[in-house]
Amino acid sequence: MINKKLKKLAKNFGTPVLVMDLDVIKENYEKLVKNVKNSRIYYAVKANSHVEILKLLRDLGSYFDVASKPEIEKLLSLGVEPHRMSFGNTIKKASDIVFAYENGIRMFAVDSEMELEKIASNAPSSDIYVRISTNGMEDDADWPLTRKFGTSVDHAIKLVKYASKLGLNPIGVSFHVGSQNYRPDNWQVAIREVSVIFEEAKRMGIDMYMVNTGGGMPVKYSKEIPQIEEICDVINKSIVEYIGEDTLVVLEPGRSMVGNAGAMVTSVILRSKKGDENWVYTDAGVFHGLTETIQNIKYEVEVIGKERESKCSFVLAGPTCDSVDVMYYDIELPESTTMDDLLVLYNTGAYTTEYSTNFNGIQSPKIIFEKLFVKEEMVEEV
Numbered sequence: 001m002i003n004k005k006l007k008k009l010a011k012n013f014g015t016p017v018l019v020m021d022l023d024v025i026k027e028n029y030e031k032l033v034k035n036v037k038n039s040r041i042y043y044a045v046k047a048n049s050h051v052e053i054l055k056l057l058r059d060l061g062s063y064f065d066v067a068s069k070p071e072i073e074k075l076l077s078l079g080v081e082p083h084r085m086s087f088g089n090t091i092k093k094a095s096d097i098v099f100a101y102e103n104g105i106r107m108f109a110v111d112s113e114m115e116l117e118k119i120a121s122n123a124p125s126s127d128i129y130v131r132i133s134t135n136g137m138e139d140d141a142d143w144p145l146t147r148k149f150g151t152s153v154d155h156a157i158k159l160v161k162y163a164s165k166l167g168l169n170p171i172g173v174s175f176h177v178g179s180q181n182y183r184p185d186n187w188q189v190a191i192r193e194v195s196v197i198f199e200e201a202k203r204m205g206i207d208m209y210m211v212n213t214g215g216g217m218p219v220k221y222s223k224e225i226p227q228i229e230e231i232c233d234v235i236n237k238s239i240v241e242y243i244g245e246d247t248l249v250v251l252e253p254g255r256s257m258v259g260n261a262g263a264m265v266t267s268v269i270l271r272s273k274k275g276d277e278n279w280v281y282t283d284a285g286v287f288h289g290l291t292e293t294i295q296n297i298k299y300e301v302e303v304i305g306k307e308r309e310s311k312c313s314f315v316l317a318g319p320t321c322d323s324v325d326v327m328y329y330d331i332e333l334p335e336s337t338t339m340d341d342l343l344v345l346y347n348t349g350a351y352t353t354e355y356s357t358n359f360n361g362i363q364s365p366k367i368i369f370e371k372l373f374v375k376e377e378m379v380e381e382v
Ligand SMILES: *Cc1c(COP(=O)(O)O)cnc(C)c1O
Pocket: 044, 046, 047, 065, 088, 089, 176, 178, 179, 180, 214, 215, 216, 217, 252, 253, 254, 255, 256
């Protein structure tokens, strides 16, 4: 049913195209609010910063996790108040901190001394939270965010103390279990580590009240995923067990807010045979939105009109003159897949168009908004 609709849209709008359904994003938002106690949602803007998505979340009352001046400017221009933004990037330009502060933002993430000093001199008295790293969870996430981000519990305690000395206001601790994480236990382990910092802070006379659990909730690609509700349950229980039930729980969903709201349609522009390998090339690739395929993200793929055909192994590649532009070296596609077929990549609403370039002069997918999933499909099946 969805494919029929996508085919029509691809005809009308051309390919590549990312079709997004705002109703799905609304459901995702409401599910999180309903399932995590005492929570506040800060949408990670980098996952998909299209204005229609930002406007919807603005109207739903969402808060926003931002990483740069342009993201802040975009939200301000849409009327989002500065107290609904958290500057969550631990690597901020000093001039961006100045801009944020002048525009009323008072909440910043840190994982180093120098970042604290930058904030203290450019955004005095602001709220800060310290990010810890989640070593050991890399294997459970398809897109790990350790090493580059966060720091040890011991160092985090030192940073809390230093922040206080610099006249800043340490309000809590954040972590990120890695994007597309498959193990709910990981949130429990991280919250237990956070509790150590809370206790030490208390001993220093600093009362913190916020745990920022980052993102990491998965979207259904090729592998099975835990239910979002299950992860929410682990968060609720761990907060009560290790921190206290009055704690403010910040969630920063990116992938899980928008991923399942989108489907990308591309056209096959060439099929070739190299030795034993069957190659299929589409009009969008690694440089045009399918960037995450080069790590571990394995999208579900179908060829419209050939859903029931038997499959064989293909190499799936993009259209540019760069050999990095290969999405999958071994993917099962219908045997007769060929030029002018429409290839759909499902659940591609997050981290696709945001990574798009116009490398080689090739246009990245446009985004259009349509009612795609859920209700209409159910009606058709009745
Ligand atoms: C990217 C990012 C997120 C979103 O993570 P997802 O796994 O996409 O939900 C949340 N918080 C921070 C600080 C991030 O950098």
